[in-house]
Amino acid sequence: MYRKRGVAAALGAALLIAGCSSGSGDDKEGAAAAQITQQPKEADPFWVNPDGTAARQVAAYLKDDKRAEADQIRKIAEQPTGEWIGPENPEAEARGFTEAADKAGRTALLVLYDIPHRDCGQYSQGGAADGDTYRAWIDGVAKGIGDRGATVILEPDAVLHLVDGCTPDEFHEERYDLLKGAIAKLKALKNTKVYLDAGNAGWGHPDQVVEPLKWAGVDQADGFAVNVSNFYSTKDSIAYGRQLSAKTGGKHFVIDTSRNGNGPYTGGETNERWCNPPGRALGEPPTTKTADPLVDAYLWVKRPGESDGECKGGPKAGEWWADYALKLARASK
Numbered sequence: 001m002y003r004k005r006g007v008a009a010a011l012g013a014a015l016l017i018a019g020c021s022s023g024s025g026d027d028k029e030g031a032a033a034a035q036i037t038q039q040p041k042e043a044d045p046f047w048v049n050p051d052g053t054a055a056r057q058v059a060a061y062l063k064d065d066k067r068a069e070a071d072q073i074r075k076i077a078e079q080p081t082g083e084w085i086g087p088e089n090p091e092a093e094a095r096g097f098t099e100a101a102d103k104a105g106r107t108a109l110l111v112l113y114d115i116p117h118r119d120c121g122q123y124s125q126g127g128a129a130d131g132d133t134y135r136a137w138i139d140g141v142a143k144g145i146g147d148r149g150a151t152v153i154l155e156p157d158a159v160l161h162l163v164d165g166c167t168p169d170e171f172h173e174e175r176y177d178l179l180k181g182a183i184a185k186l187k188a189l190k191n192t193k194v195y196l197d198a199g200n201a202g203w204g205h206p207d208q209v210v211e212p213l214k215w216a217g218v219d220q221a222d223g224f225a226v227n228v229s230n231f232y233s234t235k236d237s238i239a240y241g242r243q244l245s246a247k248t249g250g251k252h253f254v255i256d257t258s259r260n261g262n263g264p265y266t267g268g269e270t271n272e273r274w275c276n277p278p279g280r281a282l283g284e285p286p287t288t289k290t291a292d293p294l295v296d297a298y299l300w301v302k303r304p305g306e307s308d309g310e311c312k313g314g315p316k317a318g319e320w321w322a323d324y325a326l327k328l329a330r331a332s333k
Helices: 008-017 025-033 052-063 069-076 091-105 131-145 169-187 209-213 235-248 322-331
Strands: 108-112 150-154 191-198 223-226 252-256 295-299
Touching: 052 069, 052 322, 091 108, 091 131, 091 150, 108 131, 131 169, 131 235, 150 169, 150 252, 150 295, 169 191, 169 209, 209 235, 223 235, 223 322, 235 295
Parallel strands: 108 150, 150 191, 191 223, 223 252, 252 295
Antiparallel strands: none
């Protein structure tokens, strides 16, 4: 159920920040016009992409003299959000993002979402063709990161779909092996933290996922991530995470607060309440100063304003949807 950025957009951004883009002068001028800067490092050490989708939207609104709209989207553009690594050029993308973050004195936030048989045929179906392809992809990401600082959110949905019956039994053993291997590869890097996705406060009972998380290698990770691309409140997410932490040796965790300002949507069809729900709002800004010592950070793993899929009038999964972004920003506290 998690949605990622379009591959072409992610690669284009990576190459641009690495200084290898052949993008037009208008694109570069537009990004500069948005004047996006970094957040104070002591509270928010994560890198803000000054040429991200939201920053370009700010620039476009300013060009059209829509200053009220630009001010709203700036709420998104000025916060660090996850960079979802695409399948084609993982080394180049990871290098581009981490080099740009390093030059700014910040840490890159990367999301890895390419596990084989991903998303069980839903809006973000796909992933690597097979296990060997995935391992090569992880190797590319690791080479791209190198010794630079990175915080990695590993494979949204991958463990939960083993638990809820969505992923067929014949793929379980390989998936556990791939996740353990990915954690080992990334944790061998000098300055990389890894958080394995562990679902959200509304999916089921924490006891159901404890053993699968261990089989997937959470003991070797820095911790786990909760509420990725979802809408559950920070309070409920902390409660869920603390239950998991108590059963995984006190592991720390991070929470995706990108769109949880108004909590989860309770109307419409139950099976698609997560998909572009109306009336949602931006949540707490990313920070390492959280309300609980077990919570390492509030993060915006999902980029607010990117579609969850072709539902409720939305574009394809991962595509920017300016109208939805404006509604999230306007509803934020």
